[in-house]
Amino acid sequence: MSHPQQMPQLPGSPRELEGVEQALLALSYGVHVIGSRSSDGTLNAMLADWVMQVSFKPRLIAVAIENDARTLRFIRETNAFTVNLLHERDGLEIARKVVMPSEGSKVRGRSEEAAAQVVDKLAEIPYGLHQNGCPVLDQALGWIACQAEQFITAGDHTIVVGRCLEGERLRPGDMLIERDLGWEYGG
Ligand SMILES: Cc1cc2nc3c(=O)[nH]c(=O)nc-3n(C[C@H](O)[C@H](O)[C@H](O)COP(=O)(O)O)c2cc1C
Numbered sequence: 620m621s622h623p624q625q626m627p628q629l630p631g632s633p634r635e636l637e638g639v640e641q642a643l644l645a646l647s648y649g650v651h652v653i654g655s656r657s658s659d660g661t662l663n664a665m666l667a668d669w670v671m672q673v674s675f676k677p678r679l680i681a682v683a684i685e686n687d688a689r690t691l692r693f694i695r696e697t698n699a700f701t702v703n704l705l706h707e708r709d710g711l712e713i714a715r716k717v718v719m720p721s722e723g724s725k726v727r728g729r730s731e732e733a734a735a736q737v738v739d740k741l742a743e744i745p746y747g748l749h750q751n752g753c754p755v756l757d758q759a760l761g762w763i764a765c766q767a768e769q770f771i772t773a774g775d776h777t778i779v780v781g782r783c784l785e786g787e788r789l790r791p792g793d794m795l796i797e798r799d800l801g802w803e804y805g806g
Pocket of ligand 1 (some may be wrong): 687691
């Protein structure tokens, strides 16, 4: 007698997806600011949790960036970006200044006038520029300057793999972690 083969069930029911969401929300993340510049020299800064080292030789890091983020557009134009690690002591203050999208049109439900606005998130944040033209924040715990080598579309995000060109630990202490930030990105 033949038995129907037991196929692994892909998560799909609302109950299973709830479990996935709860488990994903339990992941730990550090909080970073991705610095970028466009081909015409406009700068941007974006709050990001989804950053990780992905190779020793060469040293590569990956950042998952929303497909409609201004930051992704800028990195595609110049292949340059920086990863700034926020400090546990004063990172929250910086996170507040960069958490909103620079382009009003990215926020659903805005009036036509508000949607047309573009905010300079770096206006009140002290920073210098790396040789690759991207912002390095004075108050970061540390930073890494990168050259983008691969863009991998992954659902509603694109994984940008960057080669680490240069980096520095600027201050003693630890990174700001998402749990202490009090905002969630995941699930
Ligand atoms: C705690 C937190 C972590 C975030 N992490 C990421 C991330 O890893 N990748 C991402 O694309 N967006 C992330 N975001 C959302 C972006 O910061 C947000 O969409 C940003 O405004 C996009 O900026 P831009 O359009 O100016 O580039 C996060 C938001 C919060 C509140």
